[in-house]
Amino acid sequence: MRTVIVDDEPLAREGLRMLLANHADIELVGEASGGQDGLRLVEQLAPDLLLVDVQMPEIDGLELVARLGRGEHRIPIVVFVTAYDEFAIDAFRVSALDYVVKPVDERRLAVSLDRARARHQADALAAEHTRPSARLPIRDGDRLYLVEVDEIDWIEAADYYV
Numbered sequence: 001m002r003t004v005i006v007d008d009e010p011l012a013r014e015g016l017r018m019l020l021a022n023h024a025d026i027e028l029v030g031e032a033s034g035g036q037d038g039l040r041l042v043e044q045l046a047p048d049l050l051l052v053d054v055q056m057p058e059i060d061g062l063e064l065v066a067r068l069g070r071g072e073h074r075i076p077i078v079v080f081v082t083a084y085d086e087f088a089i090d091a092f093r094v095s096a097l098d099y100v101v102k103p104v105d106e107r108r109l110a111v112s113l114d115r116a117r118a119r120h121q122a123d124a125l126a127a128e129h130t131r132p133s134a135r136l137p138i139r140d141g142d143r144l145y146l147v148e149v150d151e152i153d154w155i156e157a158a159d160y161y162v
Helices: 010-020 035-045 061-070 085-093 106-130
Strands: 002-006 027-032 049-052 077-082 098-101 135-140 143-148
Touching (some): 002 035, 035 061, 049 061, 061 077, 061 085, 077 085, 085 098
Parallel strands (some): 002 027, 049 077, 077 098
Antiparallel strands (some): 135 143
8 A cells, every 4th residue: 555654753753664564565755744745745655545744833643634635636544643633533533543642652553554445445346346348339230239349359440431
């Protein structure tokens, strides 16, 4: 999963980087040290997973996620990673998947990542099943057939006929 970390503490970001390195399917694609930069980074990179702190300069993590929800960009799976346990209810109000309290325990983060993987797979499966099928209308005399694009091996043209 493509992942972005947004945390104003360099040591916290480093710690998360080290813990994420143990998970081969987690690709860290970007980091930001503040909410404003984090917002731009998420909009630019469209990650699958966002690990975000609550208390940060400029805009906090809760506002960052709320702003993502107001835009036209896809909202990533959100896991708050913070030292402040009192913001958990607010985090779930902005649709966070999980809330991990610092100092981050490796096993607790692994549980959170497992939840994120399950959500990511479910979202991908739902998107696949809701994708409209592509069909081409094919006329044969007076009849019209709808042919699935995936079933077409080749198309050949001869004058005005295909």
